[in-house]
Amino acid sequence: xxxxxxxxxxxxxxxxxxxxxxxxxxxxxxxxxxxxxxxxxxxxxxxxxxxxxxxxxxxxxxxxxxxxxxxxxxxxxxxxxxxxxxxxxxxxxxxxxxxxxxxxxxxxxxxxxxxxxxxxxxxxxxxxxxxxxxxxxxxxxxxxxxxxxxxxxxxxxxxxxxxxxxxxxxxxxxxxxxxxxxxxxxxxxxxxxxxxxxxxxxxxxxxxxxxxxxxxxxxxxxxxxxxxxxxxxxx
Amino acid sequence: xxxxxxxxxxxxxxxxxxxxxxxxxxxxxxxxxxxxxxxxxxxxxxxxxxxxxxxxxxxxxxxxxxxxxxxxxxxxxxxxxxxxxxxxxxxxxxxxxxxxxxxxxxxxxxxxxxxxxxxxxxxxxxxxxxxxxxxxxxxxxxxxxxxxxxxxxxxxxxxxxxxxxxxxxxxxxxxxxxxxxxxxxxxxxxxxxxxxxxxxxxxxxxxxxxxxxxxxxxxxxxxxxxxxxxxxxxx
DNA sequence: GTATATTTTATTGTATACAATTTATTACTC
DNA sequence: GAGTAATAAATTGTATACAATAAAATATAC
Numbered sequence: 001x002x003x004x005x006x007x008x009x010x011x012x013x014x015x016x017x018x019x020x021x022x023x024x025x026x027x028x029x030x031x032x033x034x035x036x037x038x039x040x041x042x043x044x045x046x047x048x049x050x051x052x053x054x055x056x057x058x059x060x061x062x063x064x065x066x067x068x069x070x071x072x073x074x075x076x077x078x079x080x081x082x083x084x085x086x087x088x089x090x091x092x093x094x095x096x097x098x099x100x101x102x103x104x105x106x107x108x109x110x111x112x113x114x115x116x117x118x119x120x121x122x123x124x125x126x127x128x129x130x131x132x133x134x135x136x137x138x139x140x141x142x143x144x145x146x147x148x149x150x151x152x153x154x155x156x157x158x159x160x161x162x163x164x165x166x167x168x169x170x171x172x173x174x175x176x177x178x179x180x181x182x183x184x185x186x187x188x189x190x191x192x193x194x195x196x197x198x199x200x201x202x203x204x205x206x207x208x209x210x211x212x213x214x215x216x217x218x219x220x221x222x223x224x225x226x227x228x229x230x231x232x233x234x235x
Numbered sequence: 236x237x238x239x240x241x242x243x244x245x246x247x248x249x250x251x252x253x254x255x256x257x258x259x260x261x262x263x264x265x266x267x268x269x270x271x272x273x274x275x276x277x278x279x280x281x282x283x284x285x286x287x288x289x290x291x292x293x294x295x296x297x298x299x300x301x302x303x304x305x306x307x308x309x310x311x312x313x314x315x316x317x318x319x320x321x322x323x324x325x326x327x328x329x330x331x332x333x334x335x336x337x338x339x340x341x342x343x344x345x346x347x348x349x350x351x352x353x354x355x356x357x358x359x360x361x362x363x364x365x366x367x368x369x370x371x372x373x374x375x376x377x378x379x380x381x382x383x384x385x386x387x388x389x390x391x392x393x394x395x396x397x398x399x400x401x402x403x404x405x406x407x408x409x410x411x412x413x414x415x416x417x418x419x420x421x422x423x424x425x426x427x428x429x430x431x432x433x434x435x436x437x438x439x440x441x442x443x444x445x446x447x448x449x450x451x452x453x454x455x456x457x458x459x460x461x462x463x464x465x466x467x468x469x470x
Numbered sequence: 471g472t473a474t475a476t477t478t479t480a481t482t483g484t485a486t487a488c489a490a491t492t493t494a495t496t497a498c499t500c
Numbered sequence: 501g502a503g504t505a506a507t508a509a510a511t512t513g514t515a516t517a518c519a520a521t522a523a524a525a526t527a528t529a530c
Contacts (some may be wrong), residue, residue: 009301009483011289035512045485050513054246054286058293066244067491067512082383086328093324148317244513270482280515285483302482302521 010044011051017042018052022061022072023162029074033062060159080163087160088204090153091137095196098143099188107189110139114185121178129174136181140188140200164207180206245279250287252277257296257307258397264309268297295394315398322395323439325388326372330431333378334423342424345374349420356413364409371416375423375435399442415441 018038021027033053039046053070056062064070075083102110113136120129137157141150180203187196253273256262268288274281288305291297299305310318337345348371355364372392376385415438422431 011483036510046512047484047486051286051289051483054289055293058290068493069512079383082381085381086384086387089324089328093321146317146320148314149321152321246513271480281482282514282516286513303523304482 009048011048011055014038014042014044014048015052015055019056019059019061022056023158025162027072029072031072033070033072035069059155075163080160083156083160084204084207087153087156088201090149090156091140091204092197092201094141094144094146094149094153095184095188095200096193097146097149098140099191099193099196101145102143102188102191106139106143110136110143110185110188113139114181117178117181121174124174126174129177133177133181140184143188176206177203244283246283246286246290249273249277249279249283250290253287254291254294254296257291258393260397262307264307266307268305268307270304294390310398315395318391318395319439319442322388322391323436325384325391326375326439327432327436329376329379329381329384329388330419330423330435331428332381332384333375334426334428334431336380337378337423337426341374341378345371345378345420345423348374349416352413352416356409359409361409364412368412368416375419378423411441412438 018027018033027033035046035049035053038049042049053062053064057064057070061073062070063073113132117129117132117136120132134157138154141153141157144150180199184196184199184203187199253262253268262268270281270284270288273284277284288297288299292299292305296308297305298308348367352364352367352371355367369392373389376388376392379385415434419431419434419438422434
């Protein structure tokens with residue numbers, strides 16, 4: 001059968017498009033999002049654009065200032081560290097619950113996903129590793145058998161994606177990441193919740209730390225402080 | 236000066252109004268939210284209503300089914316337990332961080348808020364206690380000195396409000412709650428993060444458990460299972 | 471009389487028109 | 501010429517009009 005879009009709502013499609021461009025950096029933090037401009041750019045009216053922006057605002061990706069338009073949310077280093085701190089705890093919680101609740105077949109799936117990561121590491125393929133890493137973490141979220149937690153963790157993970165992505169370029173990050181994964185899998189399969197939690201927390205915190213180092217060095221992110229945005233030309 | 240609304244956006248006002256009616260049960264779970272009806276009811280056009288509904292949908296309070304309208308989100312007992320489980324962990328995290336990071340003046344404020352709770356308990360005033368209890372918890376969120384965590388915790392707390400509110404009617408809940416608070420304050424002031432986390436987790440989990448008992452007994456919530464909603468007449 | 475197909479109705483989704491407010495530009499005063 | 505006031509332009513917020521789809525009702529076949 002032909003794949004028909006499961007939603008006929010243009011506003012959702014617009015939301016996905018804009019979100020994509022935000023997380024990939026096409027629309028950088030602080031950029032003004034002109035409704036009329038976006039509308040004509042996407043070939044729709046302002047209505048779906050507005051609805052998409054409101055949704056993205058709720059998700060924290062854009063900031064709507066009353067009567068003053070929307071801008072891509074600027075997440076400063078400080079806020080970002082806060083978010084990583086929470087992410088670490090959510091991951092830890094997922095791990096703790098997963099260790100207690102993971103089912104037999106899910107154990108197999110997790111082990112297989114881990115194995116796949118190893119293959120990507122040996123092939124020295126960061127993009128594939130990145131993708132498989134995402135899958136690995138999502139499997140742990142799901143293994144917590146708490147659907148709400150799974151959603152929350154996935155949402156925050158997604159939101160931190162652009163910042164995490166940078167790190168895999170860092171030297172040896174793949175190997176250390178994989179080594180940490182091994183410890184995590186071990187703890188979960190041994191059904192040691194506290195150990196799994198601890199290791200996942202450390203895994204993410206390290207990411208956050210690594211990020212903090214990165215943010216200090218990169219000029220692109222260095223100017224991304226708490227303060228007001230430098231205006232970005234729209235064309 | 237006269238208090239002028241800080242936002243001129245009708246959609247936000249509508250959102251607050253609708254949210255208020257949802258969390259207070261005026262609009263019960265499963266109820267259809269007819270855009271036209273709401274619009275005429277509030278004396279505005281459909282546009283602000285739609286925008287409000289989209290926002291509430293992002294917050295998880297309403298569910299928008301494409302081309303089929305919006306309904307008040309139905310949170311079944313199962314999902315609710317999941318949410319309480321996450322809430323417990325967020326509170327625990329706030330407590331752990333608060334114990335490590337709370338400032339001198341904030342210690343005073345927290346102690347005072349706790350004292351105020353005691354007064355309400357002695358006066359046997361559940362409504363006041365409820366309000367002061369909210370304040371107490373929010374102070375702990377803030378004391379974590381993680382603004383993002385504070386927001387997340389507050390948002391989930393708010394979302395669970397209608398369900399938590401029921402419990403204070405339960406016999407002796409005020410006293411046990413207060414006793415638990417005392418232990419939490421003690422742990423935080425002693426800067427024992429793990430103890431504070433543990434006690435806060437238990438505090439919330441108990442609420443969740445209590446809720447589970449409640450949900451099993453109340454017919455109003457008993458029919459609120461995972462499945463499809465019974466339609467609720469709109470007038 | 472029941473089940474299916476067709477028409478009707480109602481409601482959502484989108485586009486456009488208008489109103490209100492903010493920002494930019496210009497004019498004016500000192 | 502700099503600073504402020506008034507005006508003009510641009511952009512957001514709201515209302516309404518129209519289009520598309522789903523639910524309801526009716527009609528028809530068996």
